[in-house]
Amino acid sequence: MNKKQSLLNNLFSLLKGERIKLFVGLILAIICSALSFVPYLAIYKIIYEYSQSGFNFSFIIYWAIISIASVILKSLLLSIASLCTHLSAFNTMHKLRIKVIRYMSKLNLGFFNDNSQGEIKTALFDDIGRLENFIGHNLIELAQSFVVPIILFVILLIIQPIMAICILIPAVLGIFIPMKIMKGYPELTTEFANTISSVNTSVNEMVSGMQVLKMYHLSAKHFKKYTNSLSLYTTCLKKMAHKSCAPIAVTVVILDSAILFTLPVGGFLYINEMLSLGNYLLFILLSMCFFSAFFNLINIRMGIMELKSGLTHVQKILNLEPISEGTIVLPKKESYSVSFDNVSFSYSDTSVLKDVNLNIPAGSFTAFVGASGAGKTTAAQLIGRYFDVNQGEIKINDVNIKDLTTNSLMDTTAFVFQDIFIMDDTIFENIAMGSNADSSKVIEAAKGAMIHDFIMSLPKGYKTRLGDSEGIKLSGGQKQRIAIARAILKDSPIVIFDEATSFSDIENEHKIQLALANLLKGKTTIMIAHRLHTIVNADNIVVFNEGKIAQQGTHDDLVNSNGIYSTMWNAYIHSSEKEAV
Ligand SMILES: Nc1ncnc2c1ncn2[C@@H]1O[C@H](COP(=O)(O)OP(=O)(O)OP(=O)(O)O)[C@@H](O)[C@H]1O
Missing domain, CATH: 1.20.1560.10 (ABC transporter type 1, transmembrane domain)
Structure with a gap:
C-alpha cells in the first residue's frame, strides 16, 4: 500500500x-x-x-x-x-x-x-x-x-x-x-x-x-x-x-x-x-x-x-514501513550458520546492542547468557527480523537475512519463548499450528517434547480443547512443552529457545534436555538461559554484558578464566546449593 x-x-x-x-x-x-x-x-x-x-x-x-x-x-x-x-x-x-x-x-x-x-x-x-x-x-x-x-x-x-x-x-x-x-x-x-x-x-x-x-x-x-x-x-x-x-x-x-x-x-x-x-x-x-x-x-x-x-x-x-523483503530462498538443509557482523541496535533512543560480532557455526549448540537486560533476547530476536539492525549485518549461511524472502526466513527459524501463546483450540491444532502435519508427526513431536504422556492421560487426548473460553488450563511447564513440540514439528534448521524450559520442574527439564539433545542434533541451536546447568554442554557460551559480548567459549574454558561467567557460575552454584538445603 x-x-x-x-x-x-x-x-x-x-x-x-x-x-x-x-x-x-x-x-x-x-x-x-x-x-x-x-x-x-x-x-x-x-x-x-x-x-x-x-x-x-x-x-x-x-x-x-x-x-x-x-x-x-x-x-x-x-x-x-x-x-x-x-x-x-x-x-x-x-x-x-x-x-x-x-x-x-x-x-x-x-x-x-x-x-x-x-x-x-x-x-x-x-x-x-x-x-x-x-x-x-x-x-x-x-x-x-x-x-x-x-x-x-x-x-x-x-x-x-x-x-x-x-x-x-x-x-x-x-x-x-x-x-x-x-x-x-x-x-x-x-x-x-x-x-x-x-x-x-x-x-x-x-x-x-x-x-x-x-x-x-x-x-x-x-x-x-x-x-x-x-x-x-x-x-x-x-x-x-x-x-x-x-x-x-x-x-x-x-x-x-x-x-x-x-x-x-x-x-x-x-x-x-x-x-x-x-x-x-x-x-x-x-x-x-x-x-x-x-x-x-x-x-x-x-x-x-x-x-x-x-x-x-x-x-x-x-x-508503517513494511518489512523489506528479499528474493533469496535458502535451499533445504539440516543446519545453517548464523553470523553477526558489527551489529548495533537501539529501541528508539535506547542503545541495546553495540558492535556485536559473533559466529555461530552450522549445527552447533550456542548459549546466550548474561545479566538481565544485557541484550540476549534482543540479539536472538534480530535473527528472526523482529526488528531490523541499525548497523551491521546478520547473515544466515552467508546471506544477509534482509535478502531472504520472509517465508524462507520463517521456514529457517523457529522460536520458543517463555511467554507462550496458546490458541483456543485442540491440543492437536496447538501443536500443528495450521500445518498439514498428520497425527503421527504431531505425536512424534509431542513425545520429543515429553508432553505425550500427559496428553494421553486426558480423557479426550489430542482432541482436548485448550484456551480461555471452554478449554482446560495448562501449567507453565506444560505450555512450554507444547511450544517445544511445535518447534520440533516445524523442523526448522535454526532453533532459538528463550528460557524455554524455565517453568519445568527439574525432572521434566532433564527429560526435555535429553530429548532435545537428540532432536536438535545437526540443527543450529541457540539457547538463552539463566539456569546455567542447562547449557554447560553448549559448544559455545556467549556472555552478554551491557549490549556487548564480554566473553565466549566452552563452559570449562569460561569457568577457568577469571571473568563474568565464572562469577555468574559461582553465584549460580551457590544459590542452587542453598535451594537444595
Ligand atoms: N520492545 C522494547 N522496546 C524498548 N526497549 C526494550 C524492548 N525490549 C527490550 N528492551 C530493552 O532492551 C534491553 C535489553 O533487553 P533484552 O530483553 O534483550 O535483555 P535480556 O538480556 O534478554 O534480558 P532478560 O534476561 O531479562 O530477558 C533492556 O534494557 C530492555 O529494557
Missing part, C-alpha cells in the same frame, strides 16, 4: 465492489425522500380543494389512502435501502479488517511488542466499526440531505423565484453558523478516539493482570491507569456533549423558525398578487420539507469527523 495514500482513497477503492448495492440503497433513499412529500401534498390538495369547492369527504379519503400507501411504501423502501447500505458497510469493514491484518503481517514482528493489544483491537474493531454508521446511515442521510433540498428548491424556483431565494437565507444560516460554532470539535473527536484506545489498552492490561492486582489488593478503582483513562474518556464525552449542544440548538432554532421568515415574505407577495393562495400554501408546506432535510447535516458532519479521527489509528498502522 502506498504510504502517502490516504485512508479515504483506500475506502473508495474498498467500496468499489459495493457500488451496485450502494447505488440501489441511495436511489431508494432518494425515492423515500420524494415519498415523504406525499402527506404534505395531500394536506395541500385537501386544503386547496376545500378553499375552492368546500368539504369533499371522498376527496379527503382518496388523499388519505394515498398518504398511508406512501408512508408504507416509504418504510418498505427505506428498509431495503438500509439493508443495501448496511451490507455494503459490513463487507467494507470486513475487507478493511482483512487488509489491515494482512498489512500487519508484513510489519516486523517487533510491532506487536511495541503496540499494545488494546490499541490494535481499537483500530481493528472500534475504529473500523465506525464505518457502519457512516456507510450504513450517514450515506443515506447525506443523499437525502442534498437531493431533497435541490429538488424542492427547483420546484420552488419554478413556482416563485423570489420566494425560493428567500428560503435559502435561513438554510444557509442554519448550516454555516453551527459549523462555525463547531470549531474545535474535530480535535475532540481525535481526543475521543485516543481515549477509547487507552481505555481498551488499560482494560486489557487490567484483565490480564487481575490475579496480580488482587494479590496486591488493587481493585479497578486503584488501578490508576484504568481510572485515569476512564476519567479522560468521560471528560472527553462531556466536552463533546457541550461542544455539540450549541450547534444542534442553533440549527434547530434557525431551521424551526425559518417558516416564520418565509410566512411574511409569502404574505407580502400574496397581497401584492405576485403569488396565488394555492401556491402560497404549497410554498409553506414544501419549505417545511426543505428545512427539515437540513437537520441531519449536523449529525452527518459529526459522524464524518468521528470517522476521520477514528480511522487515523488505522491509517497509522497502514503508514
Whole structure:
C-alpha cells in the first residue's frame, strides 16, 4: 500500500465492489425522500380543494389512502435501502479488517511488542466499526440531505423565484453558523478516539493482570491507569456533549423558525398578487420539507469527523514501513550458520546492542547468557527480523537475512519463548499450528517434547480443547512443552529457545534436555538461559554484558578464566546449593 495514500482513497477503492448495492440503497433513499412529500401534498390538495369547492369527504379519503400507501411504501423502501447500505458497510469493514491484518503481517514482528493489544483491537474493531454508521446511515442521510433540498428548491424556483431565494437565507444560516460554532470539535473527536484506545489498552492490561492486582489488593478503582483513562474518556464525552449542544440548538432554532421568515415574505407577495393562495400554501408546506432535510447535516458532519479521527489509528498502522523483503530462498538443509557482523541496535533512543560480532557455526549448540537486560533476547530476536539492525549485518549461511524472502526466513527459524501463546483450540491444532502435519508427526513431536504422556492421560487426548473460553488450563511447564513440540514439528534448521524450559520442574527439564539433545542434533541451536546447568554442554557460551559480548567459549574454558561467567557460575552454584538445603 502506498504510504502517502490516504485512508479515504483506500475506502473508495474498498467500496468499489459495493457500488451496485450502494447505488440501489441511495436511489431508494432518494425515492423515500420524494415519498415523504406525499402527506404534505395531500394536506395541500385537501386544503386547496376545500378553499375552492368546500368539504369533499371522498376527496379527503382518496388523499388519505394515498398518504398511508406512501408512508408504507416509504418504510418498505427505506428498509431495503438500509439493508443495501448496511451490507455494503459490513463487507467494507470486513475487507478493511482483512487488509489491515494482512498489512500487519508484513510489519516486523517487533510491532506487536511495541503496540499494545488494546490499541490494535481499537483500530481493528472500534475504529473500523465506525464505518457502519457512516456507510450504513450517514450515506443515506447525506443523499437525502442534498437531493431533497435541490429538488424542492427547483420546484420552488419554478413556482416563485423570489420566494425560493428567500428560503435559502435561513438554510444557509442554519448550516454555516453551527459549523462555525463547531470549531474545535474535530480535535475532540481525535481526543475521543485516543481515549477509547487507552481505555481498551488499560482494560486489557487490567484483565490480564487481575490475579496480580488482587494479590496486591488493587481493585479497578486503584488501578490508576484504568481510572485515569476512564476519567479522560468521560471528560472527553462531556466536552463533546457541550461542544455539540450549541450547534444542534442553533440549527434547530434557525431551521424551526425559518417558516416564520418565509410566512411574511409569502404574505407580502400574496397581497401584492405576485403569488396565488394555492401556491402560497404549497410554498409553506414544501419549505417545511426543505428545512427539515437540513437537520441531519449536523449529525452527518459529526459522524464524518468521528470517522476521520477514528480511522487515523488505522491509517497509522497502514503508514508503517513494511518489512523489506528479499528474493533469496535458502535451499533445504539440516543446519545453517548464523553470523553477526558489527551489529548495533537501539529501541528508539535506547542503545541495546553495540558492535556485536559473533559466529555461530552450522549445527552447533550456542548459549546466550548474561545479566538481565544485557541484550540476549534482543540479539536472538534480530535473527528472526523482529526488528531490523541499525548497523551491521546478520547473515544466515552467508546471506544477509534482509535478502531472504520472509517465508524462507520463517521456514529457517523457529522460536520458543517463555511467554507462550496458546490458541483456543485442540491440543492437536496447538501443536500443528495450521500445518498439514498428520497425527503421527504431531505425536512424534509431542513425545520429543515429553508432553505425550500427559496428553494421553486426558480423557479426550489430542482432541482436548485448550484456551480461555471452554478449554482446560495448562501449567507453565506444560505450555512450554507444547511450544517445544511445535518447534520440533516445524523442523526448522535454526532453533532459538528463550528460557524455554524455565517453568519445568527439574525432572521434566532433564527429560526435555535429553530429548532435545537428540532432536536438535545437526540443527543450529541457540539457547538463552539463566539456569546455567542447562547449557554447560553448549559448544559455545556467549556472555552478554551491557549490549556487548564480554566473553565466549566452552563452559570449562569460561569457568577457568577469571571473568563474568565464572562469577555468574559461582553465584549460580551457590544459590542452587542453598535451594537444595
Ligand atoms: N520492545 C522494547 N522496546 C524498548 N526497549 C526494550 C524492548 N525490549 C527490550 N528492551 C530493552 O532492551 C534491553 C535489553 O533487553 P533484552 O530483553 O534483550 O535483555 P535480556 O538480556 O534478554 O534480558 P532478560 O534476561 O531479562 O530477558 C533492556 O534494557 C530492555 O529494557
